[in-house]
Amino acid sequence: MANGLPGRLLQRRENPRRASFLELFFDLAFIFALSRLSQALLDDSSLNGGFRVLLMLAALWWVWFVTAWSADWFDPRTPLIVALLLWVMLGGLLMAAAVPTAFGRHALVFAIAYVAIHLGRAALLIPALRGHPLQLRTVRVAVWFAISGVLWVVGAAVAPAREVLWALALVMEFSLARLRWPFAGLGRSSWPDLQVNGTHLSERYQQVFIIALGELILMSGVTYSGSGLDRDSTVAFVLAFVTAVALARLYLVPAGARLGTSIEEAGPPGSKLALKAGYLHLVMIAGVLATSAGMEVSIANPGAREPARLVLSVTGPALFLTGRILLSALVDPRLPLARLIGVPLIILGGFASVNLPLVGTSGIVAGVLLLIVVLDALPGLWQPGRPARRTDG
Template sequence: MAMAGRLPGQLLLRRENLGKASFLELFFDLAFIFALTRLSRALLDDPSLNGGFQALLMLAALWWVWFVTAWSADWFDPRAPLVVALLLWVMFGGLLMAAAVPTVFDGHAMVFAVAYVAIHLGRAAILIPGLRGHPLQLRSLRVAIWFAISGVLWVVGAAVAPAREVLWALALVMEYVLAWLRWPFPWLGRSTWPELRVNGTHLSERYQQIFIIALGELILIAGITYSGSGLDRDSTVAFALAFVTAVALARLYLVPAGGRLGGRIEAEGPPGSRLTLLAGYLHLVMIAGVLGTSVAMEMTIDDPGEDNTGQLAVGVIGPSLFLTARILLAAMVDGSRPWARLVGVPAIIVGGLATVGLPQLVASAVVAGVLLLIVLFDAMPRLWRFIRQARESHPADQRLAG
């Protein structure tokens, strides 16, 4: 890998065990679990279009904290004191943001915004001195300058409620676009792709871990809701559907290209940083889809017989977002376009529309059924290939059977 070596401040680029996440990185992910539970609560309280947009803004901000930190941590030895301080700083800031989520638009916007800005500027304050004399110091400086500029939008948005959503959305769009443009700044230029290169195996594993955490939030919230539901028959069926849905989403994420992302990033070389970034954007969409599905499942378990437009909306939009992003990721990784998934997105939408006016339990059953069918049709080519290979490897058995 490029730029290996020991840096000032004992920061070591490229760990010995490149494919494994450190204990501290996994510990850092705990903040994201808390954030997802708070986001699902906020969306549950207001499943309207405006509530969904607000939840998406907060999720995009929290995801950007996780993604930029995961990208930064990929370069350094997690045992180095500065990196330990960095991850703990970001984790604490993330917990503050998550704690403010349910009331961000009711009085605690400044806590959320200041914590977000402090995370990014604090990361720069830790890394820039530690990178003294190394070319990567300039990369961190560019990123810090742009986060300071976007930070103004975050703080002003927190102070001016009528313009909050607009200013925060503008800040997020700016940050996501600047990352794709490699953080250009006058007189400082822009980062090169080799400067942004990551270890594909490690970051791919981090994506899988954070997606599993999102699914874990779905199961956790479903279990908590079911535990308080009285454990009646309809709630039990709804809980079973939530479990089946989580299993289907996990299967659809991991197969066929879930484990190939790292290899593709490595094969691309420095340009693989583009793929890493696109994968980060698509994982945001997939996690948003899982979050919406989680809220729909919670509504169903809580009151299976109710006709709820909000439940139907998030219950259809959530899986559709996940499938769409997953299809795009598979197309980028290995060029595949699984027909079952392509048909599955409109099938979920049509199936959802067909359940308008019916109990929530019916809507959840339709979505779970479509997901299971996609998994089944997805697996059929592999199943037939396995059967054909088994027959070819046992010709004597075939003659006896004849």
């Protein structure tokens, strides 16, 4: 078995793992996807528009997430895994290209590309894993993706039910991963079956979060370049940069740097921690995406007073901080008091700035984030909490 195809495909758990060039190349599709999602949010900042963007983000994130786990289990240098990553990248680019009209005339493109990614992955891996116990795990996942795929395709074909069916498909997929993909007659995966390399996966999380911040900086720069470089737009652009720096620091310190160690120390049950961290990264990236859209509007129209766009500037950082606090709770028993205070401060700042121009709201948000960074660095503000909980079960 060790000399067969399955043995060559699989990573050795004890080997140190860094992200491969091909994995980083694959991430380029996610950069394009985030830029399309940001524009879609700007085009429709209503509650319904925001919900649609969230659905598309969750789908694209799930593609990235499942692929990151696959690359963690398998050697990305083998021709089969190279073909797999390129297949998923192509499908992700098709989904991203369809984002502006995914709830219109190109719904089938978005849905079929999504389903083809997951079923294509299974079609490559199942024959290659013949005779290996992990083949059954891949079969379980493939069966459930085939079932959810029906919801995706029917939702694309039936416009009135699209949002409901796509949301149901995503809830089902996210929940089944947490339940370890149980299926009648096939059982369910064990946590050792799903064990990941904590160092590698936490590095991949950091890389994709940097991509999200890169989208914020990129779109802010593009918007500023076309703004005429006047005084107010320059102030808004500087505030966008300050916000990006604050988000980066708040993400990395301290729990962001401890995630990989926590996963490794937990042993096989650490895969449950890694899965929860994946869900929380979706929350944080959604926050960065909303922040990016809010900053773009502020740079383009710094003197405007638009309550709907103001909500983006406030909701984004609050959403990021919420996800970040929950991530801290997973890997550190101490409570991040400064960040706990930061969420209501940002929300209150949003209410207080309702009559201010958008650049004023950006200033308040950036100021609160900087205040959290400063308070976070002061000794004594990380309060003792309960002992860390076990991650097995």
